[in-house]
Amino acid sequence: MGGTILEMKDISKTFTGVKALSNVNFKVEQGEIHCLIGENGAGKSTLMKVLSGVYPHGAYQGDIVFEGSVQRFAKIGDSVKAGIAIIYQELALFPDLTVYENIFAGNEIKQGAFVDWNRTIARAKDMLRKVKLNVNPETPIKELGVGKQQLVEIAKALSKDVKLLILDEPTAALNEDDSENLLALLRELKAQGMTCIMISHKLKEVIAIADKATVLRDGRTICTLDAAKGEISESVIIRNMVGREIDDIYPKRPRKNFGGNVLEVRDWTAYDPRLGRAVVKNVDLHVKKGEIVGIAGLMGSGRTELALSLFGNPKSYKLQGELLVEGQPRAFKHPRDAIKAGIAYVTEDRKGDGLFLIQDIKSNLSAANLGAVAARGIINANEEVKIANGYKQSMNIKAPSVEQLVGNLSGGNQQKVSLGKWLFVGPKLLILDEPTRGIDVGAKFEIYTIMNKLIGEGMSIIMISSELGEVLGMSDRIYVMAEGRMKGELSASEADQEKIMHFATQ
Structure with missing residues (x-):
């Protein structure tokens, strides 16, 4: 040097x-x-x-x-x-x-x-x-x-x-x-x-x-x-x-017997008219109550497209196949239909799609469920602040107050707000797309701890992640996608990085 x-x-x-x-x-x-x-x-x-x-x-x-x-x-x-x-x-x-x-x-x-x-x-x-x-x-x-x-x-x-x-x-x-x-x-x-x-x-x-x-x-x-x-x-x-030791970045949770299927997808295909091709092809997938299902794959494998097609199809794909929520066939024409059925989606792009950066924490946290803090079309400001303070405390959102603009928060705290926004709708199934992208190791540990707490309360999670360590460390079961198709399914006990990459590159 x-x-x-x-x-x-x-x-x-x-x-x-x-x-x-x-x-x-x-x-x-x-x-x-x-x-x-x-x-x-x-x-x-x-x-x-x-x-x-x-x-x-x-x-x-x-x-x-x-x-x-x-x-x-x-x-x-x-x-x-x-x-x-x-x-x-x-x-x-x-x-x-x-x-x-x-x-x-x-x-x-x-x-x-x-x-x-x-x-x-x-x-x-x-x-x-x-x-x-x-x-x-x-x-x-x-x-x-x-x-x-x-x-x-x-x-x-x-x-x-x-x-x-x-x-x-x-x-x-x-x-x-x-x-x-x-x-x-x-x-x-x-x-x-x-x-x-x-x-x-x-x-x-x-x-x-x-x-x-x-x-x-x-x-x-x-x-x-x-x-x-x-x-x-x-x-x-x-x-x-x-400022402290973290022995294991992926906090342990007790393995348990899972409940019945919260979500089941059969022969699911999503065709994107703008691209002129299918972005999801003949996918079969199921998620049980109290289970974290990881979805791995390389960029462009179709993971986000699958999530969007399940969450009310905001990209207007042409869909084929069956979607069942708790055993009942469903057809969502809009994300609000998915929300009503108990499905929430935390986007991978928190700044572009997930949050209103020029609005404060409390407004973002209530945005997906305004009906819960409003009466006759008027927001109850005191109730909104009360609920926001509850999430600020329970999720350890570091900010002077819930009046802080979200655009002024760090990436990890923005992610907590994005997650809290969707938890406020009370979902049965939470789809997390790259939940720890661009956040530090301490904030990651906090997000993982929140995930474990939600699972312990009976929620189910689909976690899409490009970090293999995260997929292996947090998932009960893992699907691997490539070119819009499910190439493999692995239990947590049998999965390792080599097996995942084998399926991801097929």
Whole structure:
């Protein structure tokens, strides 16, 4: 490694009386991959927004020293000029523009007053080769998968002669292959002298790639771990992140005899007219009372499409087959029909589809069951607050009050609100689609504990997850999907990662 490229000294940042950062110290050496880790709300993203100029000089206390000089960034453009680039979890690309237009958006190559498109395309090809993305630069971004879009974002950053590349949860929405490709690229960039800061909740990735890892907790620096000294391990990271030992991330629950079928699906097919093909094909599935059924599979295997087709078919698929709830044939024409029958669905995209980010916690929690807090069309505000406070306490939603805007919550607390919203409708069967995506290990443990509590109360759960450890750790029984079909069914006792991947790749 070279000398110190970045040092953030005694950084403090306050929002309306709440201290998000308290005298944080963070040092990064030239040419290393330095992971920044901590629970949701620990201050990681806030610290990076201070560094990148989102929060300008004067809006925080402390000093940013980059390449030996104290920096006073007034805006994002100032940090970019200094050689710092940040790539957020929600990609900032223009879907209708081409790859080359996105790479040089705001940084156009000009000949006089006009954009030199020939040089732009040639330079874009150079950037794509650098990130090992073999696509035509004239391809519209919307035609690329998420993994390739992530590489375009990195190419965009590299086109600005970046010296320090910051990636915020870069693999959160990627499948395992795309994640591994991205980590391999970061290793190659490091070999070329690039310095990277990576925020990640995936501890296996941190262990695999980090030269050093700094842990934040409650807005404070807890420690910096050094891989060369053997300090980076899962148990050490978890202990420092949450302030306590978690012996088993998947809390145990007593195995029991399950009840009868809550849901049964026979020869179920969902045809998507927009794609011109079936996205779910001849699926048979059943879920018993008090059972967690995991659904595994690679991205694009049809898991979410299956969930949506069962939950009132909001995508208007053409459906065939039988659906039975507690032994009775049902046909849902709208999600409200599924809700009335006792089925709820927690979406994988909490920000896009699951929550109203500009509304407060109490409004989100009551949104799916307004009738329970209203009389004659008027919401009883006192009752809404009372119910919301109950969920805030029982689900440990960390916020000053239920009046807090959901958009200002951490990812883990947003997920708890999304889950609480659907628990308020009182379902018999809860479909959880990627329930812990993008949340930290402490929040994951809390979500799993809530799941076990619900199962203990007699609820049934379908859990869709791309994390094999999660599927194996939480499921009583596992289905594996590929290309819209059920390829295998495994009991918890016989399942392992190899068997799941065998079915997932058939």
